[in-house]
Amino acid sequence: MKNSYLIKNGNVVSGGTQTKCSIFIEGDLITAVGDAADSNAAGDAEHIDASGCTVIPGLVDAHCHISFDEPKSNDELFFHRRPGLAAMIASVNAQKLLRAGVTSFLDPDCIFDVGIDLRDAIEGGVIEGPRMATGGNVLITCVGGTAGQLLPSEGKLGYAVIVQTGDEIVREIRKQIKGGCDWIKVHVIGLPVRRTKRHNPGEIQSWTLDELRLVCDTAHALGVPVVGHCRNSSSTRDAALAGFDLIFHSSYMEEDALEAVVDQKTPLAPSFTFLRNLIDYGDKIGSDPGLRNIFMNEIEATSAMIRRAYDAGVPLMCGSESGFSVTPYGEWHYREMGIYVEHLGLSPLEAIACGTEAGAKIFGLEGKLGRIEPGYIADLVLVAGDLVQDLDLLGHKNNIKAVFKGGKKIDLSRPLPDNWSIPGWRTGQFSGKTLTYDLANS
Numbered sequence: 001m002k003n004s005y006l007i008k009n010g011n012v013v014s015g016g017t018q019t020k021c022s023i024f025i026e027g028d029l030i031t032a033v034g035d036a037a038d039s040n041a042a043g044d045a046e047h048i049d050a051s052g053c054t055v056i057p058g059l060v061d062a063h064c065h066i067s068f069d070e071p072k073s074n075d076e077l078f079f080h081r082r083p084g085l086a087a088m089i090a091s092v093n094a095q096k097l098l099r100a101g102v103t104s105f106l107d108p109d110c111i112f113d114v115g116i117d118l119r120d121a122i123e124g125g126v127i128e129g130p131r132m133a134t135g136g137n138v139l140i141t142c143v144g145g146t147a148g149q150l151l152p153s154e155g156k157l158g159y160a161v162i163v164q165t166g167d168e169i170v171r172e173i174r175k176q177i178k179g180g181c182d183w184i185k186v187h188v189i190g191l192p193v194r195r196t197k198r199h200n201p202g203e204i205q206s207w208t209l210d211e212l213r214l215v216c217d218t219a220h221a222l223g224v225p226v227v228g229h230c231r232n233s234s235s236t237r238d239a240a241l242a243g244f245d246l247i248f249h250s251s252y253m254e255e256d257a258l259e260a261v262v263d264q265k266t267p268l269a270p271s272f273t274f275l276r277n278l279i280d281y282g283d284k285i286g287s288d289p290g291l292r293n294i295f296m297n298e299i300e301a302t303s304a305m306i307r308r309a310y311d312a313g314v315p316l317m318c319g320s321e322s323g324f325s326v327t328p329y330g331e332w333h334y335r336e337m338g339i340y341v342e343h344l345g346l347s348p349l350e351a352i353a354c355g356t357e358a359g360a361k362i363f364g365l366e367g368k369l370g371r372i373e374p375g376y377i378a379d380l381v382l383v384a385g386d387l388v389q390d391l392d393l394l395g396h397k398n399n400i401k402a403v404f405k406g407g408k409k410i411d412l413s414r415p416l417p418d419n420w421s422i423p424g425w426r427t428g429q430f431s432g433k434t435l436t437y438d439l440a441n442s
């Protein structure tokens with residue numbers, strides 16, 4: 001017999017609208033909504049009273065590094081992690097996401113092959129966790145990625161694999177797909193030691209347009225999408241022109257980049273949460289105060305262009321960039337939605353659609369995931385209070401009354417370890433403390 005639930009009296013937010021209505025879940029699907037839910041519900045369905053609650057589709061975090069375990073520096077991440085232990089710890093951290101209402105996420109790049117192993121363990125029923133799509137190691141040219149000089153000029157380190165020639169690019173992509181990657185990720189920018197007058201300030205594009213096209217052609221021929229880390233205008237433009245399927249950051253877009261993104265309808269996930277956490281709470285965790293203005297300017301300049309892209313029909317997803325000490329697991333996944341309201345001027349209903357339905361594309365589940373409608377996968381979160389009035393309600397764990405993933409009600413009461421002490425695992429740099437919601441608001 002299938003599990004079945006009748007959720008009554010909740011304010012149901014889905015597809016940019018809100019209505020007070022019932023939801024009937026049978027097996028892994030929502031099979032009826034509204035009056036039909038009440039009349040179709042089988043006699044043995046478990047009734048859940050959602051009075052006073054907002055019911056939303058499960059959150060989809062488009063940018064979460066599940067294998068990193070909240071490092072405070074790249075040094076910690078690259079030189080103080082071990083594959084077996086990283087996988088075991090990721091299996092606990094994945095459960096924190098689920099309890100925070102994240103029922104699906106994309107891990108674009110992982111250390112070792114942790115993402116692939118974790119996804120398979122979740123899908124195989126070994127551990128409980130969100131629906132997951134994963135990349136392997138991010139492709140970087142020897143110019144480097146955001147880690148600059150920490151990365152070698154060949155080989156692998158941390159989350160990165162260094163590729164140079166066309167042959168190497170093609171071989172690495174095919175190897176990753178053979179190994180089970182759902183996505184290919186490219187750091188389209190790098191951070192050289194010495195910035196030139198022409199590329200000052202910030203990160204510089206480290207791939208040519210032809211190389212980016214080769215990446216897309218190779219991955220797409222095997223049915224695998226490509227995501228790019230693009231933190232300047234030219235990298236965003238060329239990634240869009242090359243056919244990338246998702247772009248992170250898309251910072252400081254100029255007109256030509258915006259035009260390319262709009263022409264290609266390339267989904268964007270700017271992942272402001274990481275920056276905004278440092279801006280708002282950096283002083284509580286000992287971060288460099290000099291970064292505050294730089295990051296606020298980045299958010300403001302970028303938001304104006306992203307709003308134009310959104311108005312032109314470019315899909316906009318929410319990514320928290322969780323996985324660092326500034327963005328620990330299970331704490332900040334919801335925050336991007338509020339930032340879209342504040343900086344892009346989206347309505348809360350639009351922002352919730354970005355944080356849920358828009359992410360279905362990551363899995364190729366458009367029309368099946370991210371709404372509360374008959375025939376959709378039963379991923380739901382019940383939040384105490386009126387979430388449309390206050391998106392921050394999702395930050396308080398006590399407000400999360402129930403989480404369903406694929407029709408299965410998650411046990412929120414079973415304790416999870418939330419801190420561990422492992423010799424040689426932690427070093428200090430990004431911050432002295434971990435920025436939890438409670439600390440931020442203390």
Ligand SMILES: [Zn+2]
Nearest residue numbers: 063065248321
């Ligand atoms: Zn990232």
